[in-house]
Each structure stands twice: as structure tokens, then as C-alpha cells.
Amino acid sequence: MVSRKPQIVGKPFPRIEAQLKLTGTARYLDDLQFGPELLHAQLCHSTRPHALIKSIDLKKAKAIPGVRAILTGSDFESCLGIDIVDRPILARERVRYVGEPLAAAVAETLDAAKAAVAAISVVYKDLPPVLEIEESIKNGSELLHPDLENYEYSPYIRPTPDSNIAHQSTMQRGDLQTGWADSDIIIDHTYHVARVQHVPMETHGGVALVDDADKITLWASTQAPFTQRQMIAQALGINPERLRVVTPRVGGGFGSKSYASIEAIVVALALAVPGQPVKLILNRKQEFLCTFLRPGLAAHIKMGASRAGELTAVEARYYWNVGASADASLAAVRAAIHVGAGPYRVPNSLVESLSVYTNQPVAGPMRGNGMAEVHWAIEQHIDRLAEAVNIDPIEFRLSNCLRGGDDLPRGSAMHATGLDQCIRQAAETVRWSQPSRPNKDKHAVRGKGLAAMWNPVIITPRQSTTARIKLEESGTCTVSIGGVDTGQGLYTLAAQVVASEVGVPLDWVDVQPFDTDHSLSENPASRKQLTWSMGNAVQRAAQDVRRNVLAFVAKAWDEPIGNLDIIDGNIISYATERVIAMPELLNQSIKNTRGKRVGRQFVGEGAFTPDLPDQDGEAKNSALPIIHYSTGAQAIEVEIDYETGSLQLLHVASAYDVGHAINPDIVRAQIKGGVMQGLSTSMLEQVQFEHGHMLNPNLRDYRIATIKDLPLKVDPIIIEVPQDDGPYGARGIGEHALIPTAPAIANAIHHALGIRIDSLPITSERIWKALADIKNQPETS
Amino acid sequence: MNHNITLTVNGVDQHLTVASHQTLVRVLREQLGLTGGKAGCLSGQCGTCSVLLNNDIVNACMVLAAEIDGCEIQTIEGLAQGDRLHPLQQAFLDHGGMQCGFCTSGMVMSAYALLQRSSRPDENEIRSALVGNLCRCTGYADIIKSVQVASRSRR
Numbered sequence: 001m002v003s004r005k006p007q008i009v010g011k012p013f014p015r016i017e018a019q020l021k022l023t024g025t026a027r028y029l030d031d032l033q034f035g036p037e038l039l040h041a042q043l044c045h046s047t048r049p050h051a052l053i054k055s056i057d058l059k060k061a062k063a064i065p066g067v068r069a070i071l072t073g074s075d076f077e078s079c080l081g082i083d084i085v086d087r088p089i090l091a092r093e094r095v096r097y098v099g100e101p102l103a104a105a106v107a108e109t110l111d112a113a114k115a116a117v118a119a120i121s122v123v124y125k126d127l128p129p130v131l132e133i134e135e136s137i138k139n140g141s142e143l144l145h146p147d148l149e150n151y152e153y154s155p156y157i158r159p160t161p162d163s164n165i166a167h168q169s170t171m172q173r174g175d176l177q178t179g180w181a182d183s184d185i186i187i188d189h190t191y192h193v194a195r196v197q198h199v200p201m202e203t204h205g206g207v208a209l210v211d212d213a214d215k216i217t218l219w220a221s222t223q224a225p226f227t228q229r230q231m232i233a234q235a236l237g238i239n240p241e242r243l244r245v246v247t248p249r250v251g252g253g254f255g256s257k258s259y260a261s262i263e264a265i266v267v268a269l270a271l272a273v274p275g276q277p278v279k280l281i282l283n284r285k286q287e288f289l290c291t292f293l294r295p296g297l298a299a300h301i302k303m304g305a306s307r308a309g310e311l312t313a314v315e316a317r318y319y320w321n322v323g324a325s326a327d328a329s330l331a332a333v334r335a336a337i338h339v340g341a342g343p344y345r346v347p348n349s350l351v352e353s354l355s356v357y358t359n360q361p362v363a364g365p366m367r368g369n370g371m372a373e374v375h376w377a378i379e380q381h382i383d384r385l386a387e388a389v390n391i392d393p394i395e396f397r398l399s400n401c402l403r404g405g406d407d408l409p410r411g412s413a414m415h416a417t418g419l420d421q422c423i424r425q426a427a428e429t430v431r432w433s434q435p436s437r438p439n440k441d442k443h444a445v446r447g448k449g450l451a452a453m454w455n456p457v458i459i460t461p462r463q464s465t466t467a468r469i470k471l472e473e474s475g476t477c478t479v480s481i482g483g484v485d486t487g488q489g490l491y492t493l494a495a496q497v498v499a500s501e502v503g504v505p506l507d508w509v510d511v512q513p514f515d516t517d518h519s520l521s522e523n524p525a526s527r528k529q530l531t532w533s534m535g536n537a538v539q540r541a542a543q544d545v546r547r548n549v550l551a552f553v554a555k556a557w558d559e560p561i562g563n564l565d566i567i568d569g570n571i572i573s574y575a576t577e578r579v580i581a582m583p584e585l586l587n588q589s590i591k592n593t594r595g596k597r598v599g600r601q602f603v604g605e606g607a608f609t610p611d612l613p614d615q616d617g618e619a620k621n622s623a624l625p626i627i628h629y630s631t632g633a634q635a636i637e638v639e640i641d642y643e644t645g646s647l648q649l650l651h652v653a654s655a656y657d658v659g660h661a662i663n664p665d666i667v668r669a670q671i672k673g674g675v676m677q678g679l680s681t682s683m684l685e686q687v688q689f690e691h692g693h694m695l696n697p698n699l700r701d702y703r704i705a706t707i708k709d710l711p712l713k714v715d716p717i718i719i720e721v722p723q724d725d726g727p728y729g730a731r732g733i734g735e736h737a738l739i740p741t742a743p744a745i746a747n748a749i750h751h752a753l754g755i756r757i758d759s760l761p762i763t764s765e766r767i768w769k770a771l772a773d774i775k776n777q778p779e780t781s
Numbered sequence: 782m783n784h785n786i787t788l789t790v791n792g793v794d795q796h797l798t799v800a801s802h803q804t805l806v807r808v809l810r811e812q813l814g815l816t817g818g819k820a821g822c823l824s825g826q827c828g829t830c831s832v833l834l835n836n837d838i839v840n841a842c843m844v845l846a847a848e849i850d851g852c853e854i855q856t857i858e859g860l861a862q863g864d865r866l867h868p869l870q871q872a873f874l875d876h877g878g879m880q881c882g883f884c885t886s887g888m889v890m891s892a893y894a895l896l897q898r899s900s901r902p903d904e905n906e907i908r909s910a911l912v913g914n915l916c917r918c919t920g921y922a923d924i925i926k927s928v929q930v931a932s933r934s935r936r
Contacts, residue, residue: 014874014875014877015877015879015880017882018873018874018879019866019874020882021879021882021885022857022861022866022870022873022874022879022882022885022889023817023857023858023860023861023866023870024815024816024817024818024856024857024858024886025817025858026882027816028819028883030810030816030819030820031810031816033814198917199917200881200883200917201819201821201827201829201881201883201884201915201916201917201918202819202821202881202883203821249881249882250881251819251881251882251883252880252881252883252917252918254917281820283822283823284821284822284823284824284826284827486881487880487881487882487883487918488880489880665877666877669877669880669919669920669923672919672920672922672923673880673918673919673920674920675920676919676920676921676922677917677920698822698824698826699822699824699826699827699915700824700826704915704917705921706912706913706915706921707907707908707911707912707914707916707921707924707925708908708909708912710908710920710921710922710925714920714922
């Protein structure tokens with residue numbers, strides 16, 4: 001397929017925007033200047049976890065000088081939602097969590113806007129809050145959405161009427177009863193995952209302006225401008241084309257910026273004060289309270305194996321705590337049935353996944369999109385089984401893990417994958433077969449653990465990704481792609497592909513910032529695999545523009561196109577040794593063989609629509625075709641102080657099959673960053689609630705990993721088993737490294753101390769308590 | 782109440798009128814247009830607004846502008862000389878010490894302050910100096926490497 005050997009692809013290059021970021025000149029949302037006309041918005045939040053709104057008094061607020069408009073839930077007819085329309089822009093009739101926005105004010109100064117929302121008085125009628133999954137699914141539990149069955153939802157979403165269950169789905173393979181009968185060992189256990197926040201360093205925000213042509217422009221810190229445009233336009237009842245979403249640099253998102261959030265409020269306020277820009281930037285507390293949290297999870301896992309170590313059956317039930325609205329976390333909930341039995345050959349399986357409402361902040365996708373949570377349960381359970389049949393957990397995984405050609409639960413065959421290589425290499429890197437070196441400190445013990453992972457690329461059938469390239473007079477390739485660079489290095493990858501395919505230096509490529517009026521539509525569901533989808537589209541666009549240039553020059557020179565090439569920005573003929581520099585061609589023209597000067601503009605376009613696999617049964621009905629799986633494994637050596645429970649990671653070896661690394665530095669950076677976020681969410685992070693009130697919505701009480709928490713040694717390992725339909729064989733990498741981190745740590749702790757931590761996060765306190773329980777056991781029994 | 786103050790910002794005297802409650806980060810961003818330092822938490826917990834105040838690293842969101850009349854401020858915008866990056870910036874560029882970039886200005890300034898007072902910091906010193914600068918993307922390893930390379934290149 002690729003005729004020429006890529007020269008720029010496969011090599012490390014600094015990010016193309018690095019200099020801007022290092023000199024403070026990269027512009028993020030809050031850095032954009034809107035002049036003296038700028039108005040400021042603020043939000044009024046619910047103080048109750050669950051209540052009916054009896055009345056909202058705006059009189060005092062409206063009287064504050066400088067206040068221009070105030071909106072409440074009754075100003076909106078519809079809600080936000082793609083698959084189920086269940087998220088109010090501002091709370092209507094009832095509030096469902098503490099922090100839910102229920103009114104918004106816009107004023108001439110920030111102080112006036114703050115005073116206005118502080119002056120709003122709300123009369124509530126409290127309802128019993130539903131705070132836990134178990135409580136929420138009980139019969140007769142207080143309903144968060146009593147009108148659930150009348151909501152708009154996609155045909156593949158199955159809400160249960162008169163319940164708090166927004167969606168329920170299962171996938172079955174073989175026969176569980178046969179599986180249990182074939183098992184020598186059956187283990188049953190429940191695991192819990194705490195709710196965490198994405199904590200992008202840049203909070204959510206938006207600036208909106210309705211101009212004199214009645215067009216609305218929204219500048220937003222978002223990962224998905226078109227998704228945002230669609231959701232906001234739909235909820236506000238306006239034409240999507242009337243709304244333009246512009247994305248400056250984005251200071252991290254990790255999934256929290258992939259749906260519309262408070263930006264819908266900003267647009268609504270701007271419509272109330274046409275002609276003036278309206279700005280709302282959330283503070284850190286608001287970021288915790290009213291954007292998104294990762295869903296919580298209770299996972300009930302039952303697995304069977306033969307004495308010889310062969311997996312016989314898996315029954316996995318995933319109950320997701322999605323907070324007050326289900327829409328933004330449905331992708332995770334739905335994906336769980338596809339991966340919930342683990343990356344193993346299992347003849348008999350039943351996987352169920354339920355989206356459960358609670359009076360907590362709304363759940364949204366977070367890096368890994370449900371996968372980290374699912375693997376927390378599965379990968380600990382695999383270790384338990386291996387131990388029960390007395391087989392080394394690496395051997396157990398290697399003998400059961402999926403290989404190319406194996407049957408998958410959804411009815412098709414697994415593609416080529418390097419999962420076994422990842423498991424082996426990660427284990428070897430931490431010297432799995434050798435015992436840990438003892439620490440001089442007699443209070444500390446060491447252990448090693450490993451977890452494997454798989455991560456599906458799921459798309460919906462109508463999706464495709466497009467890219468466009470325009471050659472400028474100077475030779476610059478202006479590239480428009482269907483994706484936003486939120487720090488992962490996407491624009492650099494695109495630039496590398498274009499430079500390599502067209503045949504120009506890297507610094508001739510300019511990847512355009514995202515603007516829905518000019519950019520091409522992104523592919524929302526496979527955003528997680530932009531390298532694959534965007535990479536393919538941009539590769540085709542680059543080949544297209546190259547073809548156009550070469551065909552034009554070949555005609556001018558009266559030579560066969562096969563004679564020509566573009567090297568380092570020069571078009572050359574191998575036969576006649578003619579040369580013309582691209583800028584000369586583009587800026588002036590080219591003299592043809594009859595002495596006439598000819599010229600034109602060149603553009604290239606590329607689209608990538610993946611081939612959908614054949615699927616049967618449940619998978620077909622779920623409208624969630626899986627294109628491929630990325631796989632990997634992580635091995636971790638830990639040290640634990642058994643007096644205090646304090647835990648340190650000595651060595652992390654993280655191996656992923658990326659198909660082909662387009663930029664190995666960026667791949668390794670993604671792995672290292674993912675490991676750290678995995679470590680942070682595994683060991684440090686938990687949003688804590690008391691009676692539905694969040695106790696730690698700030699960066700002091702909700703601690704994320706600092707530079708001091710960095711493990712002593714992180715080894716990113718790149719495995720390359722090419723993906724048939726990937727650009728140069730590449731797959732994505734962004735999410736993977738945090739997926740197996742938590743279970744690998746838990747397995748290492750078990751190896752060191754013989755204790756199991758079933759609930760995330762793995763805090764020192766939990767380790768200490770588990771140790772105390774063991775110590776107490778002989779005395780009490 | 783308003784106060785007239787003078788700050789020397791990146792070597793240039795700035796005569797400013799500031800309100801009592803105005804923090805340094807607001808003054809830098811809103812009055813002087815120096816938007817390199819970010820308002821990540823406005824409560825001294827994230828380090829995205831780190832600048833040098835009389836050669837000490839501070840969170841600019843925790844400093845009242847009215848209280849620092851006559852002081853010298855260095856921000857990320859003053860580090861490069863024209864198009865020529867400071868060796869520390871160059872090291873961050875070469876070794877991938879940034880991803881989304883939102884923490885980068887503060888991170889670089891904290892590292893710069895460290896290299897001002899310690900010419901050849903070991904890894905522990907680097908970790909201690911940068912502990913107040915949160916980064917959610919990089920995993921920190923490449924940041925440590927960048928600082929180490931920069932400290933070596935100064936020799």
C-alpha cells in the first residue's frame with residue numbers, strides 16, 4: 001500500500017507547537033481578548049442533592065447594577081443528550097445533585113455577576129437522595145427521572161420504566177451452566193471503583209457572541225467542537241449551521257471535554273444579550289461539581305477454570321454509578337459488554353452492564369472510557385483464579401489470552417495482535433521470574449504484579465473521518481483535520497504524515513486550529529483512536545495533493561508521472577533531471593515544454609470510512625460495531641511499608657501493541673503520561689461525598705499525582721504488530737497506559753503481602769487496614 | 782480602594798493602578814497582557830501562575846499586587862531573547878517536557894528559579910522544586926529530564 005518508505009513517519013520530532021507553549025504565547029480560551037464589550041457570566045448552583053424547586057426569586061439579583069440577563073431552567077424547553085436526552089442545561093423543576101447549575105447571570109463586570117447569583121434565592125422541597133448504586137436499583141427507590149420512559153432516546157438504549165436504570169444490556173456466548181459444570185474452580189467476588197475527576201489543568205469555559213448577522217460564535221475549550229455544536233443547537237432549538245464553535249489551544253481534557261457541558265449556558269446567555277461577547281470560565285470547585293466525573297462502578301465477577309488452567313466461564317455484571325444523567329457515560333456502559341469478560345478465550349460468558357442514576361454529579365467519559373474500571377475487576381480476578389489453580393499468573397494469562405484468529409464473544413474473529421508479546425515483555429522487563437531484591441529497611445516488603453488489557457475502537461456505521469490539504473504560495477501545506485489536539489500531539493502526527501507523504505520539510509506543514517465553519521467534521525466515537533482514523537484520512541489527503549501536483553508537472557514537462565518525485569520540497573524528474581521548487585511552482589508557475597507558463601492551485605482531500613465487521617446477535621442490535629482492539633500489559637514492582645501501609649512504585653513496565661509508532665517519542669510520552677494518570681487515579685484520587693455533598697472539590701483535598709509521586713523507573717515498551725487498516729499499520733495509544741495500572745498494583749500488593757484491595761483507590765489506609773485484619777484474624781478465630 | 786504601584790516586569794518598569802483585592806496573576810494577565818501564566822485554580826494549589834518575585838518563585842494568584850510595590854517580576858514571556866529560546870526552554874522542547882502546555886509556563890518558571898539558586902540540582906532537588914506545579918499530561922519524567930539537560934548545558 002505505501003509505495004515509498006516514509007522518511008518522517010516513525011521518527012521522533014518535537015511537537016510542532018512546542019515553542020508557542022514554552023514562551024507563553026500559545027493562546028488558550030482565557031487568553032483570548034474580547035475588548036471592553038465583554039460581559040461576564042456566573043452560575044447559581046443547587047445546594048441540595050435531590051429536591052423539587054418550589055420557586056426561584058430573581059428580584060434582588062435583577063436589581064443589581066450592571067446585571068443584563070438572568071436565565072433559569074424554565075427558559076429552556078429541551079435538555080442536552082445524544083443517546084438519551086436527560087441532562088438539563090439548567091435544572092428544571094427539580095435538582096438532582098449538589099452543584100447542579102440552576103440559574104445563570106450575565107453582567108457588565110465579574111463582580112456584578114457574582115453578586116447577582118449570590119442574590120438569587122431558591123425554595124426547595126427536599127426529596128430523599130439516592131446516593132449509592134445498591135440503593136438506587138432497589139424496588140421502590142426514589143426516582144430521579146420519574147418520566148424516564150417518555151424521554152427521547154436512541155433505539156439501542158433500553159431504559160427501564162419506573163426505575164433508576166437508564167440503560168441495560170447484556171452479551172452472551174456459549175452456555176454458562178455448561179461452563180460452571182466444566183469448572184474445577186469457581187471464584188465469585190465484587191469490586192468497587194470510586195468516582196474521580198479528570199482534572200484538566202485548564203477548566204471548562206466558553207465565550208459566546210451573537211453577531212450582527214445573527215450568527216453565534218462559541219469559543220470553547222473542547223475536545224469535540226462538532227459534538228458540542230450538535231448538542232447545543234439541538235437543545236436550544238437552533239440550526240447547527242448558525243452556531244460556529246472555535247477551539248483555541250486546549251489545556252487537557254481526558255474525556256471531560258468531549259460532550260457539551262456548561263457551554264450551552266454561555267450560548268443561551270449570549271442569545272439574551274446579542275452583540276456582546278459573554279464569558280464564563282469555571283473555577284476549580286465548579287470543575288469538580290458541575291462538569292463530569294468518571295462513573296463509579298460495582299463489578300460482580302464470577303469465573304471458572306479447569307485444574308489445568310483453562311478458563312471455562314465468565315459471568316460479569318457491571319453496575320455503573322452515572323450520577324444524575326446517563327447520556328455522557330453511555331459509551332462506557334455500552335462498551336463494557338464487549339470487553340467485560342477480559343482479553344481471553346472464554347467459551348461461555350455472560351456480561352451485563354447497567355447505567356444507574358444517583359444524586360451525584362454527572363458521569364462522563366474519562367481517558368479509557370470505562371476500560372480502566374472494567375479491568376480493575378477482571379485483572380484481579382484472573383490473578384485470583386491463577387492462584388487457585390496454582391499456576392503463575394503470567395503463564396495463566398499467556399495460555400488463555402486472545403491471539404489472532406480466536407473467536408470473540410460478538411461473533412467475529414480476533415485480528416492479529418501482540419497481546420502475548422506485551423505480557424511477556426512487560427514481565428521480563430521487571431524480571432518477573434526473579435524474586436525482588438529485599439530492602440534494607442526491615443519494615444518494607446516488595447512484590448510484582450501484572451495486568452493485561454484490551455481496548456476496543458467502537459464506531460457507529462455512519463461515521464467517517466475526513467482531511468483536507470491546501471498548498472499555499474510559499475509551499476506551506478495548510479492542513480485541516482477532523483480532530484482537536486488537546487495535548488496528545490495529534491497535530492504533530494498529522495504534520496509528520498503530510499510532510500512524509502507530500503515530500504516536504506516538516507516545518508512547511510501548518511495544521512489549522514479547529515473551527516466548525518472551516519474544519520471537517522470529527523468522528524466522535526473514535527476520537528479515542530484519532531491516530532488511526534485521522535491518520536488514515538490525512539494520509540489519503542496528502543497522497544491526493546501529491547498526485548495532483550505530480551500530474552500537473554508531468555503534463556507541463558511532457559513526461560510520464562512515474563519519472564517524477566517530490567523530495568524535500570522540490571519536484572524532480574529522475575529521467576530528465578529537471579527540478580522545480582514547490583514554492584516556485586505555487587507562487588509563480590511552471591514553464592511547460594512549449595515555453596508557456598502554466599499554474600494552478602492545489603488541494604487534496606482524503607476520507608476514511610472503516611470497513612464494518614460482520615456481527616451477529618446482541619452486538620448487531622447494540623449498533624456498536626467494534627473495528628479493532630488495542631492490547632497491552634503492564635508489570636509493576638511495588639514496595640510497601642507494612643507498618644504504615646505506604647506504597648511506592650519501584651518499577652513500571654508498560655507494553656502496548658501500537659501497530660506502528662508514527663512518532664515513537666510521542667507514543668512513549670503518551671505511555672508515560674498514562675502510567676502517571678493511572679497511578680494517580682489508582683492510589684490517590686477519590687471524590688468524597690457526605691449526604692450527597694462533595695467534601696473535596698479542590699486540589700488540596702483532592703490530590704493528584706505530583707512530580708514526587710513519579711515511580712522510580714518507568715519503561716514504556718512499544719510492540720508493533722501492524723493493523724491492516726491503520727495508517728502505516730498504526731493504532732491509537734492515548735488511553736491505554738492507565739487501563740491496567742490499578743490492577744497491576746493490586747496484584748503486586750497481593751504478591752508482596754497476600755492481601756487483596758477490592759476497592760479503588762488503593763490508599764495506604766486501606767492497605768494498613770487489610771494488614772490489620774490479617775493480624776487480628778488468628779486471635780479472633 | 783486603588784493603589785498606584787510600580788513593578789519591574791521582565792526588566793521594564795510598569796506604573797499601575799490596582800485595586801486592593803487584585804492579585805498579581807490578574808494584573809499580569811489583564812492589565813499587562815502577559816497571559817503565559819494561567820489561572821488554573823486561583824488558590825495556590827496548582828502552580829500554573831508561577832512567576833519570580835524578587836527572584837523567588839511564587840504563585841501569582843496568592844500575591845496581592847498592592848503589597849508588592851517596587852518589586853521585580855519575571856514571567857515566562859521574559860525568558861527567551863527574541864526568537865532565541867532560553868536553554869531551559871530549549872531543553873523542554875528537545876525532550877518533550879510539555880504536552881497540553883497549560884502548566885508549562887509555571888513549570889518552566891519554577892525550574893528556572895531552581896537553576897538560579899542551584900547550578901547542578903540532583904533529581905531529588907528537581908522533584909522538590911517542582912512539587913507545587915501540577916501536570917496532568919506528561920507524567921513528569923520528561924520534565925525532570927528537560928531540567929537535568931538544561932542544568933548540564935549551562936556548564
